[in-house]
Amino acid sequence: MPSSPAVFEAKDLSCVLGQGKKKTIAVRQLTFVVNEGETTAVVGESGSGKTTLARMLLGLQAKTSGTLLFRGHPIVGNINHYREVQAVFQDPYTAFNQFYTVDRQLMDAFKLFKASKPKELQRQTTAKAMKLVGLDPELVVGKYPFQFSGGQLQQLLLARIFMIKPTALIADEPRSMIDACSRTTIINALMDLKHRLSMTVVFITHDIRFANHLADRLIVLKRGEIVEQGERKEIFDHPQNEYTQTLIDSAPKTFFSKRVSKKP
Numbered sequence: 264m265p266s267s268p269a270v271f272e273a274k275d276l277s278c279v280l281g282q283g284k285k286k287t288i289a290v291r292q293l294t295f296v297v298n299e300g301e302t303t304a305v306v307g308e309s310g311s312g313k314t315t316l317a318r319m320l321l322g323l324q325a326k327t328s329g330t331l332l333f334r335g336h337p338i339v340g341n342i343n344h345y346r347e348v349q350a351v352f353q354d355p356y357t358a359f360n361q362f363y364t365v366d367r368q369l370m371d372a373f374k375l376f377k378a379s380k381p382k383e384l385q386r387q388t389t390a391k392a393m394k395l396v397g398l399d400p401e402l403v404v405g406k407y408p409f410q411f412s413g414g415q416l417q418q419l420l421l422a423r424i425f426m427i428k429p430t431a432l433i434a435d436e437p438r439s440m441i442d443a444c445s446r447t448t449i450i451n452a453l454m455d456l457k458h459r460l461s462m463t464v465v466f467i468t469h470d471i472r473f474a475n476h477l478a479d480r481l482i483v484l485k486r487g488e489i490v491e492q493g494e495r496k497e498i499f500d501h502p503q504n505e506y507t508q509t510l511i512d513s514a515p516k517t518f519f520s521k522r523v524s525k526k527p
């Protein structure tokens with residue numbers, strides 16, 4: 264079967280951060296492909312370079328050497344790229360400006376598009392997006408970020424994704440974002456959205472078991488280098504690398520009892 268066209272393609276991709284004595288090779292010589300419609304999980308312990316890679320995919324961090332392409336073109340961090348490649352799981356408390364209502368901030372998503380929609384249509388689309396992620400628009404409109412829980416703010420960030428309909432999502436999961444229950448709810452909503460919009464997802468996590476539940480492919484990072492990559496099941500069932508095996512053995516075993524369904 265021919266593989267799907269590449270959304271992201273990296274070849275010998277490296278990134279050096281910091282200066283002088285603090286200089287770190289955050290990622291080193293990464294070569295991988297993320298195909299359209301696939302969910303790729305990037306796993307690795309703290310400091311392995313996951314966020315650095317996420318930031319490069321988002322166009323927020325320049326590479327030092329190598330190649331990084333989005334749909335065959337070098338990534339430039341501009342409005343065109345942000346419309347196509349969106350981040351999820353920023354800290355929900357800092358993602359929103361505390362001084363504006365959340366509905367107003369959601370409507371700002373329309374500024375990413377050249378053709379402007381009439382205000383009423385914008386409001387309708389925003390309300391539809393809120394409903395889709397399980398929030399009642401009547402209870403959201405006019406409220407400020409501090410009036411919501413962390414989980415609800417994450418849901419609102421997902422609603423924003425629905426409004427933008429990007430090609431790809433980069434989900435860099437913070438370690439202590441929310442409790443395990445909200446995490447499951449949010450991830451299920453995210454994967455539901457992924458299927459509805461046929462998006463490509465790069466899911467970044469320290470938890471390989473969790474990656475096993477939602478990814479098609481895995482990339483295992485250690486100290487900035489890829490130690491193993493390939494089809495999820497193959498890696499999980501037959502890890503070739505000792506580090507991958509350690510990640511599997513040390514991961515918590517309780518997040519999900521079964522794999523998140525692949526299709527709605």
Ligand SMILES: Nc1ncnc2c1ncn2[C@@H]1O[C@H](COP(=O)(O)OP(=O)(O)OP(=O)(O)O)[C@@H](O)[C@H]1O
Nearest residue numbers: 280281285287289308309310311312313314315469
């Ligand atoms: N601004 C910076 N200046 C210098 N070094 C940095 C900078 N940001 C990150 N690093 C270093 O780059 C390496 C990779 O960091 P990165 O944040 O990508 O790791 P990570 O895998 O996301 O870790 P975590 O799981 O803790 O989020 C680490 O060694 C880190 O100390």
Ligand SMILES: [Mg+2]
Nearest residue numbers: 313314315435
């Ligand atoms: Mg990180």
